[in-house]
């Protein structure tokens with residue numbers, strides 16, 4: 381765990397959905413914290429409630445019990461202190477890369493020149509400085525995800541929320557973007573809450589991994605990832621006996637939690 385003050389606190393979250401007159405308790409008493417600058421991943425089988433947690437943290441969904449606290453403030457709705465990156469970048473197709481990144485800045489009272497300069501810095505940060513005037517249809521899926529990340533960072537959020545941001549990409553692009561995210565995290569020192577099905581991805585990127593148990597979703601165990609930063613290639617890390625040992629430990633935990641699941645990638 382990083383030795384820094386807590387930036388995000390998820391405390392005692394419970395959530396039950398009513399469907400067809402049946403109650404489905406998805407989360408029960410789920411708690412964890414993320415320290416300032418820390419990268420924490422949530423991992424667990426499909427349906428254990430990872431996205432539900434993220435939507436509650438985002439402020440788009442209310443919890444039945446519990447609360448989310450960001451920088452000491454209880455979350456009561458969506459806010460600029462939380463930036464979001466989803467599986468699909470969902471860029472505005474009629475806007476260039478620069479204008480997509482500027483989108484979040486338009487309500488902040490910045491001048492056009494200030495917005496443009498800030499978007500330019502962020503496009504440089506995500507490695508797309510030369511593509512500012514390209515439209516989404518002129519860019520690959522990986523490039524679009526980079527723009528999505530730049531757009532989320534543009535508002536300088538206290539916490540960056542990422543819901544399986546690389547899962548729709550091919551394996552090679554995914555590895556490139558994972559490495560890029562490590563670099564961007566090192567440069568920005570953002571606090572990140574990241575949802576993934578991919579165990580290697582979680583261990584490669586994170587300082588800690590929160591393993592969720594399903595039905596109802598709750599914290600099974602929190603694992604510290606002991607590898608020094610900056611981290612090299614994932615393939616190098618995979619070769620280390622310590623990595624293999626940790627991976628197998630986490631895998632056993634997930635399996636014991638979710639017998640029968642096939643959604644967490646081994």
Ligand SMILES: Nc1ncnc2c1ncn2[C@@H]1O[C@H](COP(=O)(O)OP(=O)(O)OP(=O)(O)O)[C@@H](O)[C@H]1O
Nearest residue numbers: 397398399406424425426427428429430431432433
């Ligand atoms: N609005 C809703 N109404 C009813 N049920 C819902 C709603 N949203 C989510 N659920 C149910 O809550 C459970 C948890 O869903 P959630 O998407 O949070 O899981 P997840 O762990 O993110 O899954 P995945 O890994 O497949 O994305 C699922 O059984 C889902 O069907």
